[in-house]
Amino acid sequence: MVLFHLGVLDFPPRTGGPIPYEERLAEVTASLRAELVGYLERKRATCDRKTVSAMATRLKHFGVFLTETDPALTSVRDLDRRRHVEPFLASLVDAVSDKDGAPISIGDRNRRVVAVATFLRDITEWGWDAAPPRKVLFRDDIPKLPQVLPRYLPIDADRRLTAALTEHPENELAALARRLQRACGLRIGEPLDLELDCVHEFDGNGAWLKVPLGKLATERMVPLDPETLDVIDRVTLIRSHVRPLPHPRYRRPAQFLLTYLGRRLSQQGVRRELDHATQVAGLAHVTSHQLRHTYATALVNAGVSLQALMALLGHQSAEMSLRYGRLFDATVRTEYERALDLAKQNTPTAAAGDAAGRTQLPLTVITGGRDWKDTPLLKSRMAGGFCLRAPAQGACSYANICEHCPSYRSEPSSLPILAAQRVDADALARDAEQRGWIDEAERHHKLIARLDALIADTETQTG
Template sequence: MVLAAYEEHLAATGRGNPAYTTAARGFLRRWPHPLDWTLESLDVQLSAGTATRPFITFLLVTGRINPGWDYLVHRKLSSIWRDVPGTRIGTDLQEFITTARAQGYTQRTASAMASQVLARLLFATGKRLHDLSEEDFVALAIAGRDRERDTGRTWKHYRGAATATRAVLFHMGVLPALPPPAQSRWSYERRLAAVPDPMKSIIIAYLHRKAVTCKEGTVSSLATRLTGFATYVTGIDATLTPDRLDRCTHIEPWMTSLTTTRSTTSAAIITRADQARRILAVSNFLSDITEWGWPTAPTRKLLYRSDIPRLPQPLPRFLAPDADRRLQQALEDSPNRLAADALLLQRACGLRIGELLDLELDAVIDVPTAGSWLKIPLGKLDTERMVPIDPDILALLDRITATRSPGRPIPHPRTGRPADFLFTAHGRRLGQNEPPRVQ
């Protein structure tokens, strides 16, 4: 019965190679009940030849087997598209792709997410699309990390695809929450791995204490700056602790080294502003642990206000009229409409970047006898204001509304309340440093 169904499937997909049928017969002689194959070792499962793999794919897409995660994360599934039409898995994959396309993903990217992530979830669990859960993604992530550990082959690309898949499923109403970004920050222990103890343990304890009162991004920046400092001074003395720091032996040579220190991202020498931030971070670290009474705190002041480099303070420069016209035209001609229209709206209404990205779909208010106004949400000054808008800006807002990705309300990053943000791409609110990419 299974063999007859497979032969019918081959004919429907335009494949009639006798080797496929012969391989399927050999498979069924060894495992008359295909589910017994799923109990074999990973080595046995992966040993299937090129003539046998199409039969295993047929068993997968027709729901006859649900192998373990270890097989699914080792097996490539790029060829499943000719096998899924007419199956319930094919229906689920197509529904997902349709939603992903509406979120702004290209057909190629949406199909890749479906085959790389969603298909594996459906094959492993035997569930339908709308029955998937967060726990299923956790199981996939664990299997991916295990594969990375055992083979050395990175799981980074699949991790990013899984995050994007979860975001699409959130907007489909399948998952309850929008996932965190795929690129999570390294732990403090990993970031300070090159710093020997006891200095490493002291700085890690300090960062955990700062995390109580500071935002995650602030503490992450502190970790970067203190790591550079600790790496330098422990290079002079590996057993160093803050109470044994010396101004002439450690602090001044470190400050001098900052003038030739290169950025880890651009490889350029760091700016005076970055030098100032690094010195200020170390100064605050030493002052804080002294104020808190830590036993390893310095016994005397080591850094002073005069140690912080003076920064140039140039006056703001306006754009010349011809440069402004060129900028306007470049934005009008840009193929990346959402980002370009965001800048056009910011320019027209005089918005700060945070105010722009916090705009919601209901930001336009029509006032009888007074025209249309744009309600600017609470921003840097913690106040709301209204900006009058003309028909051209209304048309611009309509274009943005048509370009943004639709979906469920997204939790506001500050308040946590659900919000229909005006600027969303791929199901997420745009960030200040993350312009939408064409995918």
Template sequence: MLRYPDPAQWSQEPLERRLEANSGTRAFVLYLMVTKRIRGDFPYLLERKLANIFVEVQGTDYEDDLRFFSAQARKVGFSERVSAAMTTSVIAKILLRTQQPLTQITSADLEEFETCCRAREAQTGISARPLLVLSSSTRQVLFHAHLLANPPLSRTQRVPLKDRVGAVNGPFAQFLLRYLERKEVTCTRKTVSSLATRLAHFGQFVTEADPSLASPAELTRRSHIEPYLVSLPRSPNTKSSGTLSVAEQSRRVRAAGNFLREITEWGWPEAPPRQLFFRSDVPRLPRPLPRHLPPDADRLLAQELLASDYRQAADALLLQRACGLRIGELLDLELDCVHEIPEAGTWLKIPLGKMKTERMVPLDPDTLALVDRIIAERSPGQPLAHPRTGKPAQFLFTHHGRRLGESAVRLELNRAAQAAGLGKITPHQLRHTYATALINAGVTLQSLMALLGHVSAEMSLRYASLFDSTVRTEYERALDLAKSRIGLPDLKEHRSLLPLSDVSVGSWHDTATIKSRLAGGHCLRSPAQQACQYANICEHCPSFRTEDSNLPVLEAQRKDALILAQDAKRRGWDSEVQRHEALVTQLDLLIERTRTA
């Protein structure tokens, strides 16, 4: 440095020459930057590691800024290692470059840093991705520290619609672009993106088949539409090595048909003069039953998720299973989604989803505890823009200042399923499993529709077809009749029935049965049948009311319930003890309420 009486002259030297400096010179240069005698430049700083920056900045203006940023990064949820990497690799270099306090760092400074990272990659071949990821996380920290006005943009940038239809030849692409821009007014971004993919495929096919095609009005059934329909089963799937599924073929036919139908309805002069797509062109879709998880698989998956180290994604999947949510609804849950309703318990408010409707789902104590754990572990910070409305919202699932992504949830599910030896499982199967469990428990179709957010009974009937008790009854009746005609023994005679002596000798309180004391009598069931789910349902209903004349009935019912609780305790039936004691508690409440009314 003796050759440079003015240190600023050294900064003008070519980068290659400055990088040749020995360790002593490098330390002195860093000292000059820290004391603001020379301004750092990104090409030089990107080649230098600042692992000891906290030692170098002691007693300077930079020390408080770096420590504040590091603390904010930890607050958002980043680990100590990642926080240190952001501090030394990004924010320290930006401060040395700008010579400004942390409070005056702008998005433009970060953009300059990222531009230099990309330029370095182009010149040296060293990947810029690690630094760009750290820069994006730095933006996130600065946003939640109220130092930047906006959070970082998604790393996955949206491809413009014009580029999406760029492979379509000739002027036909302009009509597709106009249509997609019109659909943006009424459809979600995801829907328009899917339409763009399918219409681009349609447009590319018809323009390659007929290079002179200039307008939808020139399309004909025989020359364009029928060859397109024939080609679909052989069309490659860009997401896999196979061909398009029948479902995707159906979507592409519908997309192209709707495009031509709607521009006709809108009165476009370029619309075809006659209908070109018909209902019979749409491939018939298979209608498989919902793919629920068997109880054993459901239990194994839950165990793996409970043992997961990635708690937020695992808890998200557990909540989806407990409430039957679609994955989009799950990730759109907001921080205030839990509602306590007097005399009706705790409910989860499900946001607008696939059917554009909101709904409420009841929460049991275990699920409520799960939600509390999610809230305790989420990363705090400023509200983020809602994908549907653009308004700021505090989402339930936030990680490192960002919303939990769908891909992260799917990866965690794949990991847990593989660890449990279950093969491939999709998040929607957890919803199927939830609905199937409700059907098995005897829930009504109306209740199932409300819990799943279905807008038509047909959607819920798919689950009802899994275990139809009427079908089972008719099957057994027909089977018994068929066996009687060919002389086979009736298996019902060999079934284990409730012994008559159990219900005919002595007091019914002492029988070895599952007993329920009802207001107008009692019920006895075989232990194999377990307790009736409808027993004492009225007494536990929040809407149940009684009057003074019924007090003797309630008191007698309470007395018998205490006897049944003692009998169940003697037999070691813990669940029965809890059931009878819960009835006693509820009867006490009803009796007290009636007496004081």
């Protein structure tokens, strides 16, 4: 590698590489192995290399099971549901991982059965002689996956992890890669494939990150904020300045953004850095994809549209992005608050009393003894009291309607009340602006203007 970067060699050395299918399936009976290897070689023409590699791993488990349970079986054409398929499905319940000896997850069971089902379906549709004459694996045989929500990081954990990556990195370049992944919602392999010219500036539209072809073979553009641009600038400053390296997808020479010690940064390197930062932050185990989930969850909380979320995450179907919408469904929240408000309105006014035995209004019970102006509700000061409403109800068109009526008149004795009402309206306007209730803030400002006019007219009348 050193000789390559010095210009002595024209090509970098090839290290590792995929293990031949014949070698990976060496434990399978020779005749069955030939059929499985032939299928995998055929899939290489239409599927990504990593996809075919995953198929090989899962089909290997099926082939080894058939070899152990029925050594005389010479072709998948002779598969019998009762003697082969059903025992294989039952064996997955107690199957253990080759890596750590722990029981495999429901997701791994699902993937193994899907791989076998896809294999049998494909060779049947292709008309191969090895295809079973009748169907032996059905849709209901595939283990059902639990519909779990995306595992995002809570706000506090997200901040602690970011602080650990920023202030206590073990490998600064890997830590910057993790921060870039979190800031742009990237999959684990996408930062590693970024090239030096990945940042694009558009007049009037700021800076954007061009994410290269990834899992779904699509490119996308992600907007960048100044903090993320600073991360990329730091990467370009500390990265290894090397000769262009062969691109893993196109094999053309490319200048990658994340290069370390003359090579591209590896997934193992960024995983180790995430484990180190998780330990420093005092968190439990955090996976790479949780950073992407956290990015998407923050966007959903901010009210981003489904179309924008799909574009930012690189999803091809709305169903993929809707998983995040189920976390915080605005419609469900609105209906909940509407029903809760109706329930409060139907509460008897004598249901609660203060220490002096005086009856409190139903909505004032939820203030917990605090000043009504500090509650997280829409608020209005009336001449004889106040009004509290759930945020889902929006600005009330009836609030302070008398003050705005042309027939409304005031008198000198009411000036202190109008002045106090104006002070409250000003405070409520600032409160609404801080909470993002623009319509409510505008309503308060209109009331302030009307109160100013009423006070001025009353003072003029009294000289």
